[in-house]
Amino acid sequence: MDGQRGNWSSNMGLILAATGSAIGLGNLWKFPFITWENGGGAFVLVYLICIAAVGLPIMMAELLIGRKTQKSAVGALKDAAGPMWGIVGAWGVLCGFILLSYYTVIAGWSLFYFSKSFGWMVSGFPSGMAMGDLFGEQSSNGALQLGLSFGFSIATVSVVYLGVQKGIERIARTFLPVLGVILVLLLFSALRMSGSGEALVFIFQPNFNELEPVAILEALGHSFFTLSLGMGCMVTYGSYISKTQSVVKASATIVLLDTLIALIATVIMFSVIFSVPGMEEQVGGSTVGMLFISLPELFFTEVPLGRFLGPLFYVLVALAALTSTISLLEVVTSYVIDEHGLARQKATLMCGGTVFIFTILAAISFGAVSGVSNLVVPGAIGETLFGGKIGWFSMADHFVSNWMLPTGGFAVTIAAGWFMTREDTMNELVDGTQPSWFRYGAWRFFIRFVAPTAIAAIIIAVMIFGVDFS
Ligand code: PFF
Numbered sequence: 001m002d003g004q005r006g007n008w009s010s011n012m013g014l015i016l017a018a019t020g021s022a023i024g025l026g027n028l029w030k031f032p033f034i035t036w037e038n039g040g041g042a043f044v045l046v047y048l049i050c051i052a053a054v055g056l057p058i059m060m061a062e063l064l065i066g067r068k069t070q071k072s073a074v075g076a077l078k079d080a081a082g083p084m085w086g087i088v089g090a091w092g093v094l095c096g097f098i099l100l101s102y103y104t105v106i107a108g109w110s111l112f113y114f115s116k117s118f119g120w121m122v123s124g125f126p127s128g129m130a131m132g133d134l135f136g137e138q139s140s141n142g143a144l145q146l147g148l149s150f151g152f153s154i155a156t157v158s159v160v161y162l163g164v165q166k167g168i169e170r171i172a173r174t175f176l177p178v179l180g181v182i183l184v185l186l187l188f189s190a191l192r193m194s195g196s197g198e199a200l201v202f203i204f205q206p207n208f209n210e211l212e213p214v215a216i217l218e219a220l221g222h223s224f225f226t227l228s229l230g231m232g233c234m235v236t237y238g239s240y241i242s243k244t245q246s247v248v249k250a251s252a253t254i255v256l257l258d259t260l261i262a263l264i265a266t267v268i269m270f271s272v273i274f275s276v277p278g279m280e281e282q283v284g285g286s287t288v289g290m291l292f293i294s295l296p297e298l299f300f301t302e303v304p305l306g307r308f309l310g311p312l313f314y315v316l317v318a319l320a321a322l323t324s325t326i327s328l329l330e331v332v333t334s335y336v337i338d339e340h341g342l343a344r345q346k347a348t349l350m351c352g353g354t355v356f357i358f359t360i361l362a363a364i365s366f367g368a369v370s371g372v373s374n375l376v377v378p379g380a381i382g383e384t385l386f387g388g389k390i391g392w393f394s395m396a397d398h399f400v401s402n403w404m405l406p407t408g409g410f411a412v413t414i415a416a417g418w419f420m421t422r423e424d425t426m427n428e429l430v431d432g433t434q435p436s437w438f439r440y441g442a443w444r445f446f447i448r449f450v451a452p453t454a455i456a457a458i459i460i461a462v463m464i465f466g467v468d469f470s
Pocket of ligand 1: 021022023024025026027096099224225226227228229231233234324325327328
């Protein structure tokens with residue numbers, strides 16, 4: 001039964017919903033690009049180590065805080081670590097709010113490319129179409145951008161409105177298998193392309209000469225984003241776990257699936273890219289370049305059966321993004337429900353509506369309205385907080401990726417490792433029995449020492465050396 005706050009119907013419900021949150025544009029849009037930028041294999045290896053040594057322990061910490069307190073971000077951190085920790089929860093809610101406001105815009109682009117590629121599937125790919133121009137035209141078309149992000153926001157709000165089991169869990173149960181099937185289809189087709197061998201070598205054969213030290217921090221920073229950590233999302237999802245469900249198994253499965261999907265997506269994209277002579281030189285430049293400029297054309301000109309696989313690929317991107325936007329809105333909404341006593345339906349509409357006001361700003365950041373596209377915070381503050389970025393979208397992305405997620409993640413490690421007692425955390429992870437070092441001590445060591453030290457390095461890199469992870 002959906003209780004007053006709602007809860008997952010089973011461990012599977014949690015795993016699917018949390019995996020849906022984790023798998024998103026981070027896997028399909030950001031990870032392949034940063035792997036490309038950082039020279040492949042060695043970066044992937046470092047990323048895998050970051051996921052295991054920092055991502056997994058924090059995933060367990062967030063889920064256990066949620067399970068223990070049965071409250072969303074603000075209330076959970078207060079209950080688990082002390083009244084002052086409510087601020088960290090609130091920081092997470094704010095982060096979810098901002099991230100959702102611009103994430104929705106990129107999600108909207110996937111709808112655009114789905115409809116375009118569907119049209120090309122039916123009527124043929126227009127020869128000589130300049131994909132860079134198409135991208136520029138669509139992203140600077142204010143009315144189109146508002147329409148696409150509005151459509152996506154409505155879909156997100158509708159699911160959260162229906163609640164934990166009837167909305168979020170049901171969507172994840174339906175869409176995740178579809179996403180898996182599409183991905184496997186694309187993978188098989190990619191592996192049959194001539195460039196797949198080169199792609200596999202690039203992704204899985206480490207060459208440490210290619211690796212810059214800062215790439216290690218970039219891998220670490222991305223592990224937060226991709227696992228939906230550092231902003232109370234997994235605390236909130238953990239609060240819907242019943243006391244009989246295992247945090248450890250769920251965490252391991254979510255982390256594994258997210259990593260697997262990121263790697264598969266990368267194999268698919270790079271197989272396509274390496275199959276076209278000279279394409280490597282054209283791909284670089286920007287994250288959007290790969291997903292929305294290079295790939296659409298390649299699907300229609302190079303990939304066997306690409307006219308069918310192209311539209312499918314953009315459905316995949318849209319579904320992955322939707323299960324993530326749902327979780328972002330849930331963080332904000334559940335805070336309003338728990339801390340301000342609003343009914344879910346009212347809270348969802350209120351939060352969804354307020355976030356959309358900021359989505360409008362992000363949607364018109366790509367040339368539609370010059371005041372927003374050219375927005376800049378001058379001076380040292382603008383440089384430090386927003387990396388000197390221009391336009392609302394880029395500023396928000398910079399602030400979230402470089403400041404909010406790492407500081408939020410750092411705070412969670414301190415709360416779980418240093419402020420919660422050994423008994424508190426042990427009870428949630430191993431349910432009262434005296435465990436071996438591997439079943440509990442290892443986690444405690446990583447959450448107390450390894451994870452905070454690693455994240456402190458990110459924060460120092462951003463603060464002192466101005467490194468940019470967005
Ligand atoms: N994990 C998502 C992705 O990889 O695209 C992004 C995200 C979703 C981050 C939800 C944080 C979050 F709470």
